[in-house]
Amino acid sequence: MSKKIEFKVSLNVYSSEEWNKEDRQLMEAARRILEKAHAPYSDFLVGAALLLENGEVFVANNQENVSFPVGVCAERAVLSYAMANNPEVKPVKLAIAAKRRKDSGAATVTPCGLCRQTINEYEIKFGTSIKVMMLAPDGSMLVADGIEQLLPFRFNDLNG
Template sequence: MTKKIEIKVSLEVFSKNEWLSEDAHLIEKAKSILENAHAPYSNFLVGAALLLENGEVFVANNQENVSFPVGICAERAVLSYAMGNFPNDRPVKIAIVAKRRVNNQLATVTPCGLCRQTINEYEVKFNHPIEILMLNPQEEILKASGIDQLLPFRFNDLNS
């Protein structure tokens, strides 16, 4: 008999008047770093802000390279910096904001596959989900309670 595995995923949607102050702060920090992105090839600017359990907030943006895919996404850049310098401080939330340079409008973006797997790595390390906040053009926050909502069949250490 064939078996079927189903996993339900969901995102919460918050209009601007429903934003929590902590979420608003992270979104604004991610927006503030957008213009510093090095994206001369795609003209797609991404900013990320990461909140650690100790209250520290770090920001980063995407950095492209003409030798695709050598560049690094904003999410991996901020996580790499924070975890390299504060390896014992658990990431609590990450906010992601993107826009197209050509029309200067916000774009809905979710973490790419590499970034999703990287977020998963730190959820496994700290045995705790990381909230993921994504801003859309309507200035709504799409909130995932953890990476399982974006990557339901994650690749984990299969020997544990």
């Protein structure tokens, strides 16, 4: 007899008026750092800001390379740096903002599969979810309360 495995996924949407001070500051940090992205090939700029449990905030942006597979996404860059320097401090929130270089407004972006799996690794390590906040073009924020909302069938033990 066959068996069915299902996950319910959802994102919360918050208007800019509903953002709390901490989330606003984190998203603003992501917006600022995206302007420094090295994206000469795609002209698609991404910034990420990571809040750790101890209150520290780290930022990073995407870094492209003419050999496309060796570029680094903003989310993986910020997680790697923060975890290399603070391996015992839990990541709490990750804010992501993106835009096309020619545009003044935001572009909707969610973490790519590799970044989603990387977020999953740190959720497993610390035994806690990381809130993922993504800026939308209308100024609202899409929020996943943990990576399972963005990657329900992640590379994990499905029996766990």
